[in-house]
Amino acid sequence: MKKLNTKIKRKKRNRKKLREVSSNRLRVSVSKSLRNLSAQIIDDKARKTLVSASSIEKEIRKNRNKKIEISKLIGETLAQRAKQKNISEVYFDRGSYRYHGRVKAFAESLRKNGLKF
Numbered sequence: 001m002k003k004l005n006t007k008i009k010r011k012k013r014n015r016k017k018l019r020e021v022s023s024n025r026l027r028v029s030v031s032k033s034l035r036n037l038s039a040q041i042i043d044d045k046a047r048k049t050l051v052s053a054s055s056i057e058k059e060i061r062k063n064r065n066k067k068i069e070i071s072k073l074i075g076e077t078l079a080q081r082a083k084q085k086n087i088s089e090v091y092f093d094r095g096s097y098r099y100h101g102r103v104k105a106f107a108e109s110l111r112k113n114g115l116k117f
Contacts, residue, residue: 010056011096024092026050028078028105028110028117029093037071037102041077051085053078058084075109082115092117 027042038054053074060073097103
């Protein structure tokens with residue numbers, strides 16, 4: 001059996017815990033690269049993406065700010081779009097990323113703007 005690297009181990013451990021906790025809630029999934037951050041609210045039962053926001057969008061790309069400020073802005077836009085679709089309770093799937101820096105700023109921005117998790 002191949003030795004798994006730490007990112008894959010962390011991702012599997014996180015998803016296993018989330019499967020146990022997620023009771024009829026939608027999932028907020030985060031993916032990031034060195035330059036961009038994107039997030040989606042996903043309905044796992046229907047296997048559809050309901051709402052998404054990314055730093056590649058024109059509205060967000062206009063603001064040439066620091067990465068953490070862009071993450072906060074993405075959190076605000078995702079929360080606003082979720083309110084329009086009447087989504088209030090979700091669970092946060094950080095994937096293989098640690099909860100600090102841009103991911104933490106994004107999550108705190110979601111909480112600040114009305115999403116509960």
